[in-house]
Amino acid sequence: LSKNVELFSFPYGDTGSDLSFTEKILESAGYKAAVLYGGEVFECDGANLYALRRIPIGPDTDLHKLL
Numbered sequence: 001l002s003k004n005v006e007l008f009s010f011p012y013g014d015t016g017s018d019l020s021f022t023e024k025i026l027e028s029a030g031y032k033a034a035v036l037y038g039g040e041v042f043e044c045d046g047a048n049l050y051a052l053r054r055i056p057i058g059p060d061t062d063l064h065k066l067l
Contacts, residue, residue: 006032013037015051023050 008026013036016022026034032049039053055066 004030006030008034009054010034010036019051023048026050 008031015034015036023034027050033052034050035052035054037054037056039055044052055061057063
């Protein structure tokens with residue numbers, strides 16, 4: 001990629017059984033944040049950067065409605 005990858009997307013949105021352990025691994029690997037599956041629009045202030053919920057987007061998603 002010739003670029004650092006700083007954002008991790010959990011496969012199937014699964015953080016594993018111990019999120020704090022997973023956070024430490026991701027941070028030590030150089031990731032600055034990670035996203036889970038599902039969620040809604042939210043304010044990032046104070047959010048856990050390694051457990052951000054992403055909005056599922058598909059071919060029939062109406063982004064204007066979501067936002």
